[in-house]
Amino acid sequence: MNAPHHIIGAPMDRTDGIAKVTGAARYAAEHPLPNLAYAVLVTSTIPKGRIAGFDAHEARAVPGVIAIMTHENAPKLPDQTKSGKLMPPIGRVLSLLQYDAVHYNNEPVAVVVADSFEHAREAGARLKVRYDTAEDAVLDFETAQEKLHPPESVLGEPADTRRGDALAGMLEGAVTVNQTYVTPFEHHNPMEPHATIAHWEGDHLTLYDSTQYIHGVRRIVAQTLGMAPEKLRVLCPYIGGGFGCKGSVWSHVVLAAMAAQMAGRPVKLVLDRPQMFGPVGARPVTKQRLALASSTDGKLTASRHDVIAATSMIENWIEPSALITRMMYDCPTQETTHRLASMDIGTPTFMRAPGESTGSFVLESAMDELAIALKMDPIALRMANYAEKDPGKGLPWSSKSLDECYRIGAERFGWSARNPEPGSMRDGDWLIGWGMATATYPTNRSAATASARLNADGSAAVCSGSQDLGTGTYTVMTQVAADTLGLPPEKVHFDLGDTRYPDAPVSGGSTTVASVAPAVRAACEAVKMKLFGIALADAASPLAGALASDLELQDGWLVHKGDTARREAVGEVVARHGKPIAAEASAAPGPEKGKFSMHAFGAVFAEVRVHAHTREVRVPRITAAYGVGKLMNAKTGRSQLLGGIVWGMGMALFEESYHDPETGRIVNDSLAEYHVPVHADIGDIDIIVVHEDDPHVNPLGAKGVGEIGITGVAAAIANGVHHATGRRVRDLPITLDKLL
Numbered sequence: 001m002n003a004p005h006h007i008i009g010a011p012m013d014r015t016d017g018i019a020k021v022t023g024a025a026r027y028a029a030e031h032p033l034p035n036l037a038y039a040v041l042v043t044s045t046i047p048k049g050r051i052a053g054f055d056a057h058e059a060r061a062v063p064g065v066i067a068i069m070t071h072e073n074a075p076k077l078p079d080q081t082k083s084g085k086l087m088p089p090i091g092r093v094l095s096l097l098q099y100d101a102v103h104y105n106n107e108p109v110a111v112v113v114a115d116s117f118e119h120a121r122e123a124g125a126r127l128k129v130r131y132d133t134a135e136d137a138v139l140d141f142e143t144a145q146e147k148l149h150p151p152e153s154v155l156g157e158p159a160d161t162r163r164g165d166a167l168a169g170m171l172e173g174a175v176t177v178n179q180t181y182v183t184p185f186e187h188h189n190p191m192e193p194h195a196t197i198a199h200w201e202g203d204h205l206t207l208y209d210s211t212q213y214i215h216g217v218r219r220i221v222a223q224t225l226g227m228a229p230e231k232l233r234v235l236c237p238y239i240g241g242g243f244g245c246k247g248s249v250w251s252h253v254v255l256a257a258m259a260a261q262m263a264g265r266p267v268k269l270v271l272d273r274p275q276m277f278g279p280v281g282a283r284p285v286t287k288q289r290l291a292l293a294s295s296t297d298g299k300l301t302a303s304r305h306d307v308i309a310a311t312s313m314i315e316n317w318i319e320p321s322a323l324i325t326r327m328m329y330d331c332p333t334q335e336t337t338h339r340l341a342s343m344d345i346g347t348p349t350f351m352r353a354p355g356e357s358t359g360s361f362v363l364e365s366a367m368d369e370l371a372i373a374l375k376m377d378p379i380a381l382r383m384a385n386y387a388e389k390d391p392g393k394g395l396p397w398s399s400k401s402l403d404e405c406y407r408i409g410a411e412r413f414g415w416s417a418r419n420p421e422p423g424s425m426r427d428g429d430w431l432i433g434w435g436m437a438t439a440t441y442p443t444n445r446s447a448a449t450a451s452a453r454l455n456a457d458g459s460a461a462v463c464s465g466s467q468d469l470g471t472g473t474y475t476v477m478t479q480v481a482a483d484t485l486g487l488p489p490e491k492v493h494f495d496l497g498d499t500r501y502p503d504a505p506v507s508g509g510s511t512t513v514a515s516v517a518p519a520v521r522a523a524c525e526a527v528k529m530k531l532f533g534i535a536l537a538d539a540a541s542p543l544a545g546a547l548a549s550d551l552e553l554q555d556g557w558l559v560h561k562g563d564t565a566r567r568e569a570v571g572e573v574v575a576r577h578g579k580p581i582a583a584e585a586s587a588a589p590g591p592e593k594g595k596f597s598m599h600a601f602g603a604v605f606a607e608v609r610v611h612a613h614t615r616e617v618r619v620p621r622i623t624a625a626y627g628v629g630k631l632m633n634a635k636t637g638r639s640q641l642l643g644g645i646v647w648g649m650g651m652a653l654f655e656e657s658y659h660d661p662e663t664g665r666i667v668n669d670s671l672a673e674y675h676v677p678v679h680a681d682i683g684d685i686d687i688i689v690v691h692e693d694d695p696h697v698n699p700l701g702a703k704g705v706g707e708i709g710i711t712g713v714a715a716a717i718a719n720g721v722h723h724a725t726g727r728r729v730r731d732l733p734i735t736l737d738k739l740l
């Protein structure tokens, strides 16, 4: 029997695990609908120009073709979609076949609908698009940087910041590091590509969509189509990975609805793998200059971080890489800037730890370079500049265990045995390098609503219109509800992924647990109070006449605390009541948000092995210690951190999308050629979560764990590569050609 107070934090198995491994879990493209038609997206093959016309004869000749939708015949939408800017940052500038312009290669230019996927694909391939291409496209980052412009803001923060006189601080420093680093274009590659089924019934639209934000899809699609949101329902019970690309509504979602309208049938539109590389976001290439100055004992006197990131011509989306530099170290003077370089490419977007992933590579590489210049241990340098409050915001931390993370991580890794001399540690033909870096990610929270219902069989049904990216939302919310209701988790059914459930925020920015769990707790508290009230007022209950403050819920029983013999099963109370007892409640961030700076922190240690002759790089082990508030589920939480670390290894060693400089197409647009770590690339990953009580972040004390895992990893590996070889690689990924 689970004592209720042990449910939260327990390594409970995923409540959706069996449905997933048995194939019972239905993903967006798997919902069977009668009379379903199949759509394929046809995308541009030029980066810039105009569509002169279509030759559709051959396409129409393919059997089973139902509709070919282009800008010439697509339903005209309310004007706002042309100018874009629906609801930044989630509302994107979309390509909805409203006019003839082409803004990037692989941009949607037509949708072909047929009675089978094969027919649709064949017809799509036979649709000929004629283009006028008068102007040259900007397809390389160097050219794009000739014209830089500042973003309006950086995730709601100013694009540029300044504290003190950084120039004077630089001059004051005895030792300086001033280097330029580059991180490449990267593309999200969840196993499940973007997919939408659109089904009209009269003027009501149902969308089965693979999304991190069902309520956002409802709002934005409704606005784009000019319909009332109440007439639109979005369902997403399961997601086969999101990573940020599914945080926005992209063109294909609206196009599926338009195509279904045109076809007069429900339509399924699934992006193929190459279409994951263009119309649905990417991490943009960044060039970042990082300058640090310190006294001879390692105290920073100045820091300066200048970020240039690519964006598209149609939207200003910035990778916020300098945010981490504003908050990480105690440094009296500082300047940070963000600038955009526009290219004729698809708009970039959020990708796991947008900003902190790329920014931590740069800041934490530079800190390593400074430690070497100072002949100082990298941890000692970080501790010499440990920020006791957020230096950017001037606010105290809600909690911070980073010093403990350094200490415990170093101990578990065996850091004290490190000889700081590069190339000094060797095992046969393998050069060994040990590198470390700091990890961090902000703790975000938004308003959310949940509802809870107690049934006569003693079970509870709890729901919120949230999402589970595969990370454990179903499971953790079940734990929170079971804990609050004093029920065993088996008696709790938690549901999500339907806009008929109450509003919940985007599952992005590591925000779901911090936002939805307090709402689930509030709804369960509310239904508990209703239950108490009903029992007290019911002469047939052994608890009749007691005070609500005398009662508690224990393992499915309503119990009088002063006299535990007075008790009644929860289901009994509900049964006599004659109908389920239900309540809905919302929870939102309070004034703490303005009083504290909220971040999760961690320390990452990597052992790197570089082959002395082939320069092949391996990472046999990583140790990472994190302070993430209360970990809600020891198993799913650890898996999230583990997945982030694995991605950090991909970022360090493998991932890069290459634009063809002639056409602007991504040339490695497949899982075969877009390299991510495979099982054989991953060694031992040792994760420690330190105990941390944070009463300020939210009522559950949980910081997000979705994104911090990727941060710091690339720097720890780059620092390890330097320690192994004496070679500093400042442009990711660290492929062996850079070490020859």
Ligand code: MOS
Pocket (backbone or CB within 6 Å): 212, 242, 243, 244, 245, 247, 350, 351, 352, 353, 354, 507, 508, 509, 510
């Ligand atoms: Mo995450 S990149 O905020 O989905």
